[in-house]
Amino acid sequence: MHRLPLCVAVFGIAWTVPASAAHAGPPPLPPEDEPAPTDPGGAPAPTAPAEPxxxxxxxxxxxxxxxxxxxxxxxxxxxxxGASVDPKLEDPFGPQSDEGPTMPDLPEVGDVPDRDGEAPEAEAADAPVPSGPGMVRGLPEPVMNAERGGVGLFHTTLPEFGGPLTFRFRLHTSFFRKKGFIYDVEPTDPMTDTSAPWFDPDQHSRVAGGVTLGFTPWKYIETFFSIHSQSNRNVRTQPPGMPRQDPETQFALGDIDFGVKGGYRFKDGGIGLAAQLGLGLLSGTRKLGPQAVNVWFDALFAVDLRYLTAKQVPVRISTNIGWYRDQSLELVDWENITDSMSREVTRFALGANHDRVRMRYGLDFPVRLGKEKQYGIDPILEWSWDVSTEKDDRFAQPMSASSPFPRSSHALTIGLRGNVVSGLFLDAAVDVGLNSPDFVYGPPVPPWQVILGLGWSVDPHPQVKKVEVPVEKTxxxxxxxxxxxxxxxxxxxxxxxxxxxxxxxxxxxxxxxxxxxxxxxxxxxxxxxxxxxxxxxxxxxxxxxxxxxxxxxxxxxxxxxxxxxxxxxAATGIVQGAFTGPDGKGIKVTVHVTGQGVDEPFESTDDGLIALELFEGSYRAKVSAPGMREKEITFEVEAGKEISIGATLESEAPPETPNVVASSKSIRLRKKIRYKGEDVSPSSYPILDELATFLKYHPEYAKIRIGVHTDDRGNPMRRSKARAEAVKAYLVGKGIDPNRIEAKGYGDKKPIAVNLTADGRRKNNRTVIRVLEYKGP
The missing domain is CATH 2.60.40.1120 (Carboxypeptidase-like, regulatory domain)
Structure with missing residues (x-):
């Protein structure tokens, strides 16, 4: 088995954009010799609203x-x-003059053409329209996000942010296909019969896609979010005695990346410096949902010659360098995949990789076209370089040739992005694989990959321009x-x-x-x-x-x-109530009042106080509180007077919970909580019901911790966390306040026996309940 360190691909993209386009604006003005209409809407005179x-x-x-x-x-x-009418309502067109009234300032949407196609001069437009590099029609030029990050190229993130409150949406897909991508055997014995089907190279193909969102809440801050999925298919024939352990088609669904980017631009925007921090939630092939978490940090730098040169040369140089903490290898229990080919195909299909230093270098040529620079075209060249910081001998392939750069992954990206109209972007690129690392340092790099994208950038801030429009004097x-x-x-x-x-x-x-x-x-x-x-x-x-x-x-x-x-x-009176518990302290109660047409409950304050205003007459009230016996009282309300009512509630006798033994530091169950996979086994429902009853009638146990320990098989940490959350969810479903329960999984970190025997594993699989807050005597 060997791998090609260098792959060459030829890529060409043709792109055509119009040089100019008609700009939408207000309707044309009438000629100077034609009077403007005095009441275009024909709206009737408003009626005065009421003022009750x-x-x-x-x-x-x-x-x-x-x-x-x-x-x-x-x-x-x-x-x-309705609102009152001011009899001194002013003329909405302002004071009159001999030359006629003037209209108020209008939004700037561009010059308004007259009927001859010429734009009239606006003598009152004093505010200049922002212009220069990076501006389009007085607004910051629209930008687009990278594939899985903030504003950038295809793989390189730029220290740019878009205009404040701008929002970006991008759809993208990529694909490649290669024969002999991973499995390509060359026998060392010349007498070997290579006609056997297991000597045929594998056929691997991948289709990936995703959605990326970006938002700029402030001038130099950006947040981003993306969802990415991929489908891999590997067709091959296994040698005899080496059964295939991976499915032919594997899916990785719903990988989520999100993060924040902040920085600053110097030299009037010509030099940008920023940093970004991101998290990745990874899904495996079996179910949709996070199964591992990645963390990354990148420093970003760029120089844009449009801002630094007199002729605004459209050249931008950018670079990223950062560290990527990758835990995607936790998606699979690799010890269960003994076939080396199946293991490597699975790793690539899931995008599993090691911790690494990642670097991106970009060179692009952002050009604006059209009379108002409303179109944009950006040829892009990028170099991606990842250096693995880990070695994993589980992925060693004895028959593979070593790479010239064993720890490095290199790829070259050639692409084109076009801002075709308003905030709409279309882009296309090809990744050319230059070097794959040795298998022990990371998955192979595809020899080529086509990328297609479509995006939209929305800027909610339209530019305004003052214009003076003559109207007929009225x-x-x-x-x-x-x-x-x-x-x-x-x-x-x-x-x-x-x-x-x-x-x-x-x-x-x-x-x-x-x-x-x-x-x-x-x-x-x-x-x-x-x-x-x-x-x-x-x-x-x-x-x-x-x-x-x-x-x-x-x-x-x-x-x-x-x-x-x-x-x-009918006259009324005031009722003041105060209610206490068995300890003489005020408790929150519900007072259900009936009489004189009233039949409804009222809630007291947390310390048992309540005040009601009721019509005169006789009333009956039922006072209740959780864990207390209901009490009934009667009272008489007199017109114009204030009366006081109250009661001391008695505790209900709590049900017996013989299988729950509690102290101020821990709660011990006489029966073990059993699990079915990551869920609670139905056989343990009765003991959890008893625990829920105990907690319900013993509020002095203000907060507990459900700690779950497991043996070392599979993914112990994930299994223990899922089981702890399952116990908490069951108790919450029985009416226990979720704030009283903390769920924590310890995995196999605290064994009490060796995991070499079934009895040792049984002892290590246990649930411990600790008391975190105790408010009893």
Whole structure:
């Protein structure tokens, strides 16, 4: 078996973009000899909205007249039919002059062409439009993200960030196919029969794709997120006695990368320096979801000659250097794959690799085209160089030839990216593999790979430009007339004292009632001129009418009305409650009040205090709290008075939990928690139910830790963490507060017996419950 250290590929890409394009803008202006329309929208004159100040019946009750069962302290509310109209409303076109009014400043979307195709001069446009390298129509030029990182080329990240609040979205795919990519046997014995099918080289192909998102919250900060998946297919014939241990087609689905980049640009943007930090969540071939975590850090540097030369030479030189902490080898238990070919194919299919220093060097030529630089084209040349810092003899291939650079992976990228219209990008490239490391240092490098991409950059900040547009002089327009009228009323009782808390309805005209304030006053909605029916009802019983009549309304005027009731609405009183537990300390309770049309629960504060405003009469209340026996009390509310209620609740006798033995430092279960893979075995549900019952009735155990230990088979850490989380999830499902439980997996780090025997492994597979916070005596 051997590997080619150098692969050569020829790549050519043709790209055509238009030199200019029509720019969308406002509709054309009329000729100078044609007057502008005075009212293009034909909008009718606005009507004056209502200005009621009284609360609606659906709002919280005021202190003078609450709704049934309303808590004390309810604020006085109001319902407004609309905003008030200022009779001194100014002309929206500003002061008039002999030359005619001027329009307010308009957004800058480019010069507005007249009917002859020429752009009129804007004498009032004082603010200059930002220009220069890196600017397009007064905005920072749109940029695009690298394949799996922040703003960059294909593999090289740039110390650039895009404009503030810009958002980028990129789809990309790549593919290659090679015969003899990994398996290419050359027998050393000339008498060997090479016609046997297992001497045929393997046929390997890969299709990959992903989505990359980028966002720039501030000028020199960028965040990025990407999801990447790939499918690998390896067709080969295994020699006799060496069965294949990998599937022909393998998928790696949903690898996630995300990170943040920050830096600064010097010399007016010509020199950029930045750093980026990222995390990668890797998925294996068996299920979608994170199974390993990668971490990387890169220092970024670039020089852009467009900003440093008088002729704005479109040349940019960039480099990245960083360290990549790669844990992708944990995706597979490699000891179970004894066939070296199957092991190597699986490693490549999963993208598994070692810790490494990675370097990227880029040279690109960003050119803007078009009259307003609205198009862009960027030929790109990149060199990727990774140096492995680890050696893994499990992947040694005795029949393979050593690489000239055994620790290095080299690839050259030739590509082209085009900003074809607005924020739309299209790009294409080819990776040419230059050197693959020895198998013990990393997976092979594809001899070639085609990359295709499509992206969109969105900038929410349009550039504005001041323009002065002549319009026809119009006559002065006064404030719009106030149409319709209102009723301003006051409600008093038989003794002439203000009556608050009652409802004012307008049958047939307004669907919502007004709840009168404590001072007895109200202001109606606006109604058309004419007779308006009015009805005053009891808030406790809306069907009970206290007064009924009408008032005459005139347009633009307030009709004053005093309503004298023959009977007052039901009076109220205040109820103050205080509730304690068996230890005499206040506890949070639920008070379910019934009586006088009230039937609803109210919650106390954490220290057992509650305040209610209720109508006068007799009431019954049930007081309850978790772990306490329910208690029933009765009380009488008197009009205009305040009463106090209270109760001391007794603890419920907790159910017996004979299999749970607890102390202030630990909780021991008499029955062992058993697992089925990474999940809790159904046979252990009863003991966990008993543990949940114990925790529910013993709040003094404020926080515990579920610690799971395993033997050394497979992936001990992942298995132990998953089991601990499974136990926590079960207890939470039984009503235990998740904040009281910490789940931790120890893997095989703390064995209590050797793992050489079944009995030793059984002892090492155990669950330990520690008490982290104990609030008992």
């Amino acid at each position: 100040s009284a609360p609606t019946a659906g709002s919280a009750a005021p202190s003078g007249g609450p709704a049934p069962g309303a808590a004390s302290g309810a604020a006085e509310g109001s319902v407004e039919a 006559a002065d327009v006064g404030p719009p007339p106030v149409l319709e009228g209102r009723i301003v009323g006051r409600i008093v009782g038989p003794d002439g004292a203000p009556v608050g808390g009652v409802r004012v309805e307008f049958p047939g005209l307004a669907p919502n009632a007004i709840l009168v304030g404590e001072d007895g006053t109200f202001t109606s909605y606006r109604f058309p001129a004419g007779s308006v029916a009015i009805r005053v009802t009891d808030p406790k019983d809306p069907t009970k009418v206290l007064w009924e009549g009408s008032a005459e309304v005139q347009d633009g005027q307030d009709a004053e009305l005093e309503i004298r009731l023959e009977q007052a609405a």
